[in-house]
Amino acid sequence: MEGLADYWVRRALTDVGRYDWCVSEFVRVSGNLLPPRVFHRWCPELRDGARTRSGTPVHLQLLGSDPACMADNAVRAVALGAPAIDLNFGCPAKTVNRHRGGAVLLDEPEVVHAVTAAVRRAVPVTVPVSVKMRLGNADDGRALDNARAVEAAGAAWLTVHGRTKKQGYRPPAYWDRIGAIREAVSLPVIANGEIWTAEDARRCQAESGCADLMLGRGAVADPLLVRAVRGGDPGDWPEVLAVLGDFGESILDTGTEPQLCGRVKQWLSYSRRRWPEAAALLQSVKRETRIRPLVASLHRTVGEQP
Template sequence: MRLLLAPMEGLLDFPLRDALTRVGGIDRCVSEFIRVTGTLLPERAFLRVVPELNHGGRTRAGVPVRAQLLGSDPACLADNAARLASLGPAGIDLNFGCPAKVVNRHGGGAALLDEPELIARIVAEVRRAVPAQMPVSAKMRLGFNDDARAIDCAQAIEAGGACELVVHARTKAHGYRPPAYWERIADIRAAVRLPVVANGEVWTVQDARRCLEVSGCQALMLGRGMVADPGLALAVRGALEPVDWAVLLPLIADFWQLVATRVEPRHRAGRLKQWLNFLRRRHPEAEAAYQAVRTVNDPTRVAQLLFDGAAPHNVSAKLLHPA
């Protein structure tokens, strides 16, 4: 069984990838998307989203990261994929699932699921543009407004030459509302030969087992469930001991440090609160921490409340211990 860490724009970025892969259990990550809109991006644009490119395309824990591209112009995506490939990612992934309105309005993400012929061209152009040994994979939803063309889109991705397909078992119209329709992943698996990875609404070990059973897949991509429970991948693999708050403390502290180096001061508190908001689903200590800073936006004040006044660049994990 392979377990992948999902790309989630505005949530599962470099600092959180770093923290979650250090917990363990994840085989590979996919970065949040790099948007391609008609120009050849400079190298710094790729490095900003995927700093792991500076370290062999791997997180600090050694987990490989595939860089994800989003766009709708096959030629432009191919040119950017070639430049990205030169930076040494663990592979290139193509986004056919983003439900954001601003992305869909410009024909990207899930909007492409109404155009399987264009999807096939995009995958084929990118596949031709990068070295043969560079994996090219894709992630899709079941469709835009409905799932009538789900199999067409999956077959288009296969025809274009992708080596793997992740299926988020909801349409764009479904958003992130439960349930996820894992049985439709089984239909897609039956229609293609490339490996299919199941994604969507896996929050617990029981969810993971049920998803594998219903979809017939041998691989899962974990997203919000892993953010809420960083020990989920280990638990799915059969770890006997849960990942408790004491284990998470240094990771939260390091996450805060990384956020401080990458995020404007006015947004730093929001990033920490966002993760604590997920963590409080599993950890009462996170609930206490979240309530302590829920209305606080000044990062200095956050440090005083949660890190005993330590500066963001000098945080000790033992200080993050709310009463």
């Protein structure tokens, strides 16, 4: 999730929930072997054994269409400590798609295969190579072709977002169509899309037949979601608010005041979907442009909770 699930958000979420692993924002590959500083910018965890503060492994995601260049950059990422490489064929952003990256490549299963196969050949066999894709670009007519291309290229697993690029993020996600992909290939398939609650997770598993799930925006809307999905305590608003306060504290001095305030407000905005209390809090701080007073407001609100 470019621009959302960065280092600080990954750290906050994995601090409070048990994830098997998480994925970096994508590193855009467009014709050059990128210097180490680019990988470290998008995946600072590489300096700490490619793990978040809680010890959760971080897989590095690459996005691009040139097989040889993607392979070269995958080799560099592994040399820098990436434990696994994930390939992005799901991004719906227009700028990315215009430059032949992300979901637009799902119109060309042969390119999906070539990129995946080149990366698989280039990195050690001990390093998993996985793929994230949508059901398709304009439609899902080539979904099975793409899944089989990924399998033939030697990917370790496939994560499928249950919508096409054209469908964007509009509900619903078509979990049953992920199920059709799962039945067509032998490699593990992970289901993704519109999982906002533990009940959504159960329905997704039932409709897709996938045991494993990838959480995205739902995990930001409810930082405690993974705990509920695993059958634990769903938590309450004061606990979520404490996560937001700690996040705000962690990002102090990492950007400009407007940028940092925007990050906290963005998270509060997502939280409104799951926690009604977030709407009132967002309204009360929406004009705040200084990060420290904003963080103080979060901590003060935590103290006011019953």
